[in-house]
Amino acid sequence: MNRTQTEPVNLREKQKEETRYRILESAAGVFAELGFDAASFASIAERAEVKKALVQYHFTTKEELWKSAITHTWEQRRAALPVYFSSIRRVETSEDLHKLFKAIMRFSMDHPAWVGIMFRESSQPSERLNWLVDNYIRHDYEQGLLFAQEAQEQGLLPQLPALELMHLISGCLTYALNVAPLTARALGIDSRSDEYLDGHVNALVSLLTGRTATK
Amino acid sequence: MNRTQTEPVNLREKQKEETRYRILESAAGVFAELGFDAASFASIAERAEVKKALVQYHFTTKEELWKSAITHTWEQRRAALPVYFSSIRRVETSEDLHKLFKAIMRFSMDHPAWVGIMFRESSQPSERLNWLVDNYIRHDYEQGLLFAQEAQEQGLLPQLPALELMHLISGCLTYALNVAPLTARALGIDSRSDEYLDGHVNALVSLLTGRTATK
DNA sequence: TTTTTCACTATACGATCGTATTGTGAGTCG
DNA sequence: CGACTCACAATACGATCGTATAGTGAAAAA
Numbered sequence: 001m002n003r004t005q006t007e008p009v010n011l012r013e014k015q016k017e018e019t020r021y022r023i024l025e026s027a028a029g030v031f032a033e034l035g036f037d038a039a040s041f042a043s044i045a046e047r048a049e050v051k052k053a054l055v056q057y058h059f060t061t062k063e064e065l066w067k068s069a070i071t072h073t074w075e076q077r078r079a080a081l082p083v084y085f086s087s088i089r090r091v092e093t094s095e096d097l098h099k100l101f102k103a104i105m106r107f108s109m110d111h112p113a114w115v116g117i118m119f120r121e122s123s124q125p126s127e128r129l130n131w132l133v134d135n136y137i138r139h140d141y142e143q144g145l146l147f148a149q150e151a152q153e154q155g156l157l158p159q160l161p162a163l164e165l166m167h168l169i170s171g172c173l174t175y176a177l178n179v180a181p182l183t184a185r186a187l188g189i190d191s192r193s194d195e196y197l198d199g200h201v202n203a204l205v206s207l208l209t210g211r212t213a214t215k
Numbered sequence: 216m217n218r219t220q221t222e223p224v225n226l227r228e229k230q231k232e233e234t235r236y237r238i239l240e241s242a243a244g245v246f247a248e249l250g251f252d253a254a255s256f257a258s259i260a261e262r263a264e265v266k267k268a269l270v271q272y273h274f275t276t277k278e279e280l281w282k283s284a285i286t287h288t289w290e291q292r293r294a295a296l297p298v299y300f301s302s303i304r305r306v307e308t309s310e311d312l313h314k315l316f317k318a319i320m321r322f323s324m325d326h327p328a329w330v331g332i333m334f335r336e337s338s339q340p341s342e343r344l345n346w347l348v349d350n351y352i353r354h355d356y357e358q359g360l361l362f363a364q365e366a367q368e369q370g371l372l373p374q375l376p377a378l379e380l381m382h383l384i385s386g387c388l389t390y391a392l393n394v395a396p397l398t399a400r401a402l403g404i405d406s407r408s409d410e411y412l413d414g415h416v417n418a419l420v421s422l423l424t425g426r427t428a429t430k
Numbered sequence: 431t432t433t434t435t436c437a438c439t440a441t442a443c444g445a446t447c448g449t450a451t452t453g454t455g456a457g458t459c460g
Numbered sequence: 461c462g463a464c465t466c467a468c469a470a471t472a473c474g475a476t477c478g479t480a481t482a483g484t485g486a487a488a489a490a
Contacts, residue, residue: 010487010488011487011488012435012436012437012486012487012488015437016436016437019437019438033339034250034252034253035249035250035252035253037249037250037252037253038249038250038252038253040476040477040478041477041478041479042476042477050438051438051439051440053438053439053440053441054437054438054439056478056479056480057437057438057439058437060479061478061479062478062479116338119334119338119393121397122393122394122396122397123331123334123393123394123395123396123397124248124396125396125399125400126396129396129397129400130400133397133400133401134400137397137401138400138401138402141398141401141402158421158422160418160421160422161414161418163402163404164391164414164415164418165418167387167390167391167398167406167415168387168390168415168418168419168422170390171386171387171388171389171390171391172382172383172386172387172390173386174386174390175382175383175385175386175387175389175390176379176382176386178334178337178338179337179338180338181337181338181339181340181341181344182336182337182338182344182348182352183356183382184340185340185344185345185348185349185353186348186352186353186356187353187356187378189378191382199376199379200379200382200383203375203376203379203380203383204383206373206375207373207375207383207422207423208422210425225457225458226457226458227456227457227458227465227466227467230457230467231466231467234467234468255446255447255448256447256448256449257446257447265468266468266469266470268468268469268470268471269467269468269469271448271449271450272467272468272469273467273468275449276448276449277448277449
């Protein structure tokens with residue numbers, strides 16, 4: 001795993017790290033599912049299978065627990081992304097685009113906490129959102145814009161304003177996943193299934209490149 | 216206004232209706248901004264400028280208040296939509312598409328409660344979501360699919376599976392609005408401004424029709 | 431082996447949550 | 461006009477919220 005810079009040597013510190021890890025995993029999930037206000041120390045402690053007071057011992061306030069959970073989640077993201085993108089050397093063809101988009105969607109499916117927190121926080125202005133943007137999201141935004149511009153210069157993506165292009169792509173990629181429970185209830189369709197995911201990315205790529213995507 | 220089928224004659228009933236209206240407006244807003252769990256009778260009462268006990272007098276439980284707020288919101292939507300779509304007789308050209316999409320986005324901007332409730336509820340399975348889908352959303356979904364298919368038969372929209380097409384369009388239309396506070400913080404761009412909205416719809420239409428949209 | 435540390439627990443605080451009960455006074459109606 | 465209705469207010473209930481504090485006992489340090 002190697003979750004920290006310096007591996008703990010003590011038995012005590014080892015246990016401590018493990019406990020903190022379990023709590024952070026739980027917190028990220030609960031914050032993502034319920035949002036900051038509706039999440040509680042009690043629910044987070046219950047999911048982590050620890051006492052509520054223990055959560056407060058490690059992370060004094062709810063604010064601090066939230067920030068720690070965010071840091072934990074983005075840390076995991078940073079560590080996990082290469083796995084998903086390992087098969088993509090460079091994005092040069094529409095096939096590469098397909099691979100990239102599918103990797104992004106698969107990552108989002110496998111890390112619901114990341115997407116959930118993003119979505120819950122980003123729709124309402126707040127001090128938490130400011131912190132989140134300043135510390136993590138702005139960097140992601142700028143990288144996304146950079147990628148879009150590069151792909152445009154290669155003629156891979158249409159000549160639209162890069163920000164709008166990124167918004168369009170981000171919207172397309174995340175919308176279906178976010179309203180998956182809705183779609184399941186309304187139409188009985190599992191929009192998180194592999195077939196749907198494939199078709200969805202195909203549709204997006206064919207729109208962006210202006211031709212029918214290959215399988 | 217004529218909000219009810221039978222206009223109240225009494226002074227008492229008139230006042231009652233007005234009070235309920237104010238509470239429902241407030242409730243829809245708070246539910247949309249905070250979600251069901253984080254919203255409280257106290258916060259809803261405060262925004263409506265009435266006593267908390269009065270809210271519970273009119274809508275006994277939180278569940279009932281939520282359902283009433285939903286009904287109220289969708290009722291308003293049903294009443295308001297024709298205003299936004301009045302200038303659109305039929306969707307035949309890409310220009311019509313542009314008008315339609317912009318009308319949808321403008322409506323979403325003017326009725327944040329509707330979008331907010333949709334988004335907050337649709338990302339997590341729940342009994343509330345089931346109720347919402349069964350009573351209101353499924354119908355909207357089916358209408359959206361119908362529109363997409365018709366537009367496809369006219370050659371206005373690309374030949375993709377209708378559901379995916381609708382997901383793509385819905386995602387594109389709503390994403391930018393939903394993460395507006397994020398974009399504002401990250402890049403200092405107001406993605407709710409009229410210029411941005413116009414450009415965004417232009418981008419989407421040009422993608423869908425495969426050509427640069429006219430201004 | 432003795433002392434010290436500290437991860438973890440037990441318990442309690444005031445505030446607020448959703449809900450329930452009782453009172454009251456202005457508007458309605460016979 | 462007088463009896464009655466009911467929109468609205470006052471208040472309280474137990475549960476849970478985030479937070480604080482005083483232990484406890486096993487691991488670490490001496």
